[in-house]
Amino acid sequence: SQTIHQWPATLVQPVGSPLSLECTVEGTSNPNLYWYRQAAGRGLQLLFYSVGIGQISSEVPQNLSASRPQDRQFILSSKKLLLSDSGFYLCAWSQLAGYTGELFFGEGSRLTVL
Amino acid sequence: AQSVTQLDSHVSVSEGTPVLLRCNYSSSYSPSLFWYVQHPNKGLQLLLKYTSAATLVKGINGFEAEFKKSETSFxxxxxxxxxxxxxxxxxxxxxxxxxxxxxxFGTGTRLLVSP
Incomplete structure (x- = not known):
């Protein structure tokens, strides 16, 4: 069966520090991968998605970047965090072939920037 | 462009009573519609999905949703x-x-259930 792992679960970082959130998927190959951010009281905002190794699409201009160094690994990064980067970050995957719209989410990473 | 509006930010019910969470959508094309659930500090889980088959969709944990094109509701x-x-x-x-x-995604509806 497929599983998705996301870490760290919680992170408290000072403004201006770097960020690295990692996500890996097991039990499937060639998945679509996604990073979402969920701010308090708001819906999910798609930040990045990837349909293959090295292929990253950005949905919103921001202080963050994403990379996909391996087929089932998706990394969210920042060189210098801003206060506004605080939030709950969710990694997700979906099937590439026969995509039906179902996303499978990780447990999330809560980032607090102080 | 697609959008969804969840009409209630919070819904409170008592245990054993019916639940109704409202959603209206807008789509330029024939849409697929989904309901996801999120427990505190967890990821999201798919409850059910509509993809142009039966308009009454049954999901997990006894939930169901009805696609009504004339009302653009789900x-x-x-x-x-x-x-x-x-x-x-x-x-x-x-x-x-x-x-x-x-x-x-819509902005979400928080369901509160009291004993």
Missing amino acids: HLTKPSAHMSDAAEYFCVVSARNTGFQKLV
């Missing part, structure tokens, strides 16, 4: 609430005839 219902249903629920729309299907 409300989520459950006959009898359980304490474990307390969570946040998201209505989601996707346009099926685009090359890469991006999901658009």
Whole structure:
């Protein structure tokens, strides 16, 4: 069966520090991968998605970047965090072939920037 | 462009009473519609999905939703609430005839269940 792992679960970082959130998927190959951010009281905002190794699409201009160094690994990064980067970050995957719209989410990473 | 509106930010029910979470959508194309549930500090889980088959869709944990094109609605219902249903629920729309299907999430409805 497929599983998705996301870490760290919680992170408290000072403004201006770097960020690295990692996500890996097991039990499937060639998945679509996604990073979402969920701010308090708001819906999910798609930040990045990837349909293959090295292929990253950005949905919103921001202080963050994403990379996909391996087929089932998706990394969210920042060189210098801003206060506004605080939030709950969710990694997700979906099937590439026969995509039906179902996303499978990780447990999330809560980032607090102080 | 696609969008969804969840009409209630919070819904409170008593255990054993019916649940109704409302969602209206807008889509330029024939949509796929989904309901996801999120328990506190957890990821999201798919409850059910509509993809142009039967308009009444049954999901997990006794939830169901009815696609009504004339009303552009996709409300989520459950006959009898359980304490474990307390969570946040998201209505989601996707346009099926685009090359890469991006999901658009509503702002969520928090369901509170009292004993």
